[in-house]
Amino acid sequence: MPSLIALFYGCYFALIGVYVIFVPKILAMEGMNGLEIGFILSSAPLVRFVVPFLFVRGFHLTKNTFYLSLFLMVLGGIGFYPALHHFWGLMGVNIVFGIGIALILPYVEVIALECIGREKYGKIRLFGSIGFIAVALLLGKWLTEGKIGIYYLIVMALTTAFFGMLIGRKHPKTHFSHTNDNPLAFTPLHHPYLWIGFLLMQVSFAAFYNFFTLYTADHGLPLDTIVWLWSFGVIAEIIMFYFQGALLRRNLYTILWVTSLLTTLRWLLVAFFPDSIPLLLLAQSLHAFGFALFYTASISVLFALYPARHLAQQFFFGISYGLGGFVGALGAGFMYHAFPQYLFWGASVVALGATLAFYAHTKVTKPL
Numbered sequence: 001m002p003s004l005i006a007l008f009y010g011c012y013f014a015l016i017g018v019y020v021i022f023v024p025k026i027l028a029m030e031g032m033n034g035l036e037i038g039f040i041l042s043s044a045p046l047v048r049f050v051v052p053f054l055f056v057r058g059f060h061l062t063k064n065t066f067y068l069s070l071f072l073m074v075l076g077g078i079g080f081y082p083a084l085h086h087f088w089g090l091m092g093v094n095i096v097f098g099i100g101i102a103l104i105l106p107y108v109e110v111i112a113l114e115c116i117g118r119e120k121y122g123k124i125r126l127f128g129s130i131g132f133i134a135v136a137l138l139l140g141k142w143l144t145e146g147k148i149g150i151y152y153l154i155v156m157a158l159t160t161a162f163f164g165m166l167i168g169r170k171h172p173k174t175h176f177s178h179t180n181d182n183p184l185a186f187t188p189l190h191h192p193y194l195w196i197g198f199l200l201m202q203v204s205f206a207a208f209y210n211f212f213t214l215y216t217a218d219h220g221l222p223l224d225t226i227v228w229l230w231s232f233g234v235i236a237e238i239i240m241f242y243f244q245g246a247l248l249r250r251n252l253y254t255i256l257w258v259t260s261l262l263t264t265l266r267w268l269l270v271a272f273f274p275d276s277i278p279l280l281l282l283a284q285s286l287h288a289f290g291f292a293l294f295y296t297a298s299i300s301v302l303f304a305l306y307p308a309r310h311l312a313q314q315f316f317f318g319i320s321y322g323l324g325g326f327v328g329a330l331g332a333g334f335m336y337h338a339f340p341q342y343l344f345w346g347a348s349v350v351a352l353g354a355t356l357a358f359y360a361h362t363k364v365t366k367p368l
Contacts, residue, residue, distance in 0.1 A: 001170060005112050006127040008163040012105065013128030014135040015077075015156035019097075020209050021136055021230055022149045025223070028214060030085060034340075038333015040090050041210050044098025045325025051102045052311070052318035063168050066107045070161040073100025077157030080150045102322065104164060106313035111171055113303050119248055122241035122296055129241060129292075133234040136227050191305070193361035194256075198298065198320040199327075200354035201260055204267060205290075206328020207347040211336045212270075215343060219274040229280055233287035240288035244296060251367040252304075255297040257358035263290035264351040271344035 027037045076097025083089030116124055139152050207215075216226050247255065269283035298316065306312035328350075335343045 001111070001115050001167075002124055004163065004167055004170065005108065005115070006124050008108060008160065008167055009125055009128035010131035011156055011160040011163055012108075012131070014131035015153065015160050016101075017132035017135045018139060018149060018153045018156055021213060021227070022139055023153070024210055025213050026084075026149045027090070032087070034211070034214075034333050034337035036087060038210065038329050038336070040087070040094055042326045042329035042333070043091050043094045044101070045322050045329060047095050047098035047322070048102040049318045049322030049326060051099065051322070052314040063171075065103060066168055067165065069100045069103030069107075070164045071100070072096055073104060074154075074157045074161050076100055077154045080153055081147070084147065084150060102317060103314075104160075106310060106317055108164070108167060109299055109313055110303075110309050111167065113299065119245040121300075122244045122292070125296070126238045126241035129234050129238040133231045133238075136230050136234070141224070191361065191365070193357045193364070194253075194301070195315075195319055197256060197260065197354045197357035197361065198316060199324045200350050200357060201263070201294070202320040202324030203328040203331065204263065204347040204351035204354065206325055207267070207332040207335070207343050208270075209325075210329050210332050211343060214336065215270075215340065216274060216280070218340065221275065221277075225277070229277075229284055232281055233284035233291075236285045236288035237292040240292035241296070244293050247293060248296060248300065251362075252297045252301045253358065253362040253365060253367065255293060256301070257355050257362060259289045259294040259297070260351055260355040260358055262286050263294075264348050264355060266290055267344045267348035267351055271342075271348060274344075 024037055024041065027040065032040070076093050076095075076099075079093030079096060080090070083093045112121060112124060135152060135156065139149060142148055212230075213223075213226050216229070217223065221229075263286065266283045266286040269279050269286075273279040273283075298320075299313065302312040302316055303309055331346070332343060335346055
């Protein structure tokens, strides 16, 4: 099972790499402005926020639901091709795509943590980073028109679905023996500072995920250099995933506020020095902390904190990558359209808010 999960991560995050790095560029190549790009990209995170509430109303993340999510992901990916030149068409397929990816990763993450454990999790999860960097380098070289990027998106959606179905077939239905997905066993309201931190952290990342490529290009950097900057961040992420086991033996709550503080510094570096390759490399190196270490600490906190593990993971992706991604995409789209020079200043302020929220949670909660 660990090898199969590693292959799944490689394909899934290669798909995310196409979506995050190149779809904004593809939409810009097709003549859309910052506001239009922000609205289109905000639709998928909004869906990711809404989906977890279905589980509170009695919907269950079963194997059949997982298969359905794989189908919707593929359907949405294929739909990008005919919708490429149509604003509302892109909005629609992005919503379908968003529903699919909202359900896929939480299902696999619980399997990974139960099979592997949090200290060894990074050594499997790093294959996702390898997939991300591989597709970034390949597509960065060959992206001469928007349709080429969409071809990559479709292929990676199909391969992700293939390995996801294999995981579903090989994974016993009764494996989650310690998982209680009764909605009464879960509520974010018991730890408000923690969830506020998750939300704000991803609001700050929206400027990076949706507009880093365009922002740095506006400051004179060529696309191949920008792709290498993305790749450098992922290399730092891979290194952290491999060696983070010792760090994860420490207080996980402390890791959350420290990595958020380093993310604040990261966005300030991008804001101050958008055309300096050495300082942008320094900023990208902090991806090891703001993404890799933060992400593993976050899902490990929820895995240990809540007996409703599926539901907790669903809400993590829904509130952070969903609501946070939605608010962040709209905000970043507005900032990039109206005040592009202040885009990453705003991101740094929001990341500082996340730091304060996590620090407050640390002060009122026993170490984990």
